[in-house]
Amino acid sequence: MSVSKKLIPVPVVKRLPRYLLFVRELQDLGHEWVSSMALAEGLALTSSTVRQDLSHLNMSGVSKRGYLIEHMVTVLTDILGGTRRHRVIVIGAGLLGSAIAQHGNLERNGFDVQAVLDVNPDLMGTEIGELRVISMRNLNKVVEKKKIEMGIIAVPADQAQAVADALIAAGVKALLNLALVHIKVPKEVNITDVRVVVGLQELAYGLSQPG
Amino acid sequence: MSVSKKLIPVPVVKRLPRYLLFVRELQDLGHEWVSSMALAEGLALTSSTVRQDLSHLNMSGVSKRGYLIEHMVTVLTDILGGTRRHRVIVIGAGLLGSAIAQHGNLERNGFDVQAVLDVNPDLMGTEIGELRVISMRNLNKVVEKKKIEMGIIAVPADQAQAVADALIAAGVKALLNLALVHIKVPKEVNITDVRVVVGLQELAYGLSQPG
DNA sequence: TAGATTGTTAATCGATTAACAATC
């Protein structure tokens, strides 16, 4: 049951999580339909962009009414991986790694943290939610046994590349990098960076501008 | 000592932190010069894009040698706010908020966490690094006294908008949102979202594609 | 000097916006 017609352009994919968030909110408020204008208004886009974006999806609207919210939630959840469960591990049991491993938003959106690993022997066995920190030496075993699809890299910058290499060698094809270094990966591996400091840097640039 | 000639396009600004990361690495390795080709290679861009990007900066290269790494570090650090210190507060003393408040990368890049606030009375006084959690009721006072420029929103989704409104009312003009909701702000306020779940969702879409 | 690399102009590509006929 694949959902997209062709291939969704990257800028559109990056907006999809925001659409999903917004229509879920409307759903909670009891709304049934949403127009491209309302979506545009809510997400600071034009209604034209909204209609173009949604045209990439397996979805159609109805004149005079707009789009059925329930259907949008279904379609978007499916594309964004929330329909089936994804099996994830976290590498790095520091404050950030353990905060993320325990964060309810992952589970709520289809991502199950199956294990937390670390190189530091002092941390072995530490409880993180319902998990216990295990050694990096178990990486291959864990990835294979638990059928891990994604790895979250939450280690210091100087270890991040090595961790990524190990994950890739173990067969993980999708990496989320929280470390403040550029990680090189072969082109068949997907990697996404998520970084608080970078967000602050963008804001700092914004603050420094007159406008 | 403003640095940019005109106004740097958003896609370029978003690449700047990656340039900075990369040239800092080269600097640590003892390199002195870097060419647009080397930068392109390192960041998966074309050398043409690199030269266009750098032309927005207060910087010029030298034929046959490239760009002086030390100068690039200076210029990029300056634009990205790392030259002067920025005063930041964190709202939300949960696992994520406290992990970020204590994360060394912020301080290292020019961002000083001056306080951590929370609504939950049970958390008041809890130690977070060298800080103690204080009540949201002190928000205005803290923002004014400590001259806070940026707020990091690390509260549950259903509280995020209210927190943002309070920050804005207190005079904070730049917000970093970690909560999984769309926050509405007046156009003179800058807001940037940083979200692990969204990163995972993008990866999930990538995994679902043939390529 | 010859060769490499910048800085910039022009060409291409792709994303956003506008416009409007189709339709509910």
Place this chain on the structure above:
DNA sequence: TAGATTGTTAATCGATTAACAATC
């Protein structure tokens, strides 16, 4: 029916890439 809203085509806008003269 009249009016609102979609879906899509065409126009615009802006970002990326190519190309090349200037220069070290």
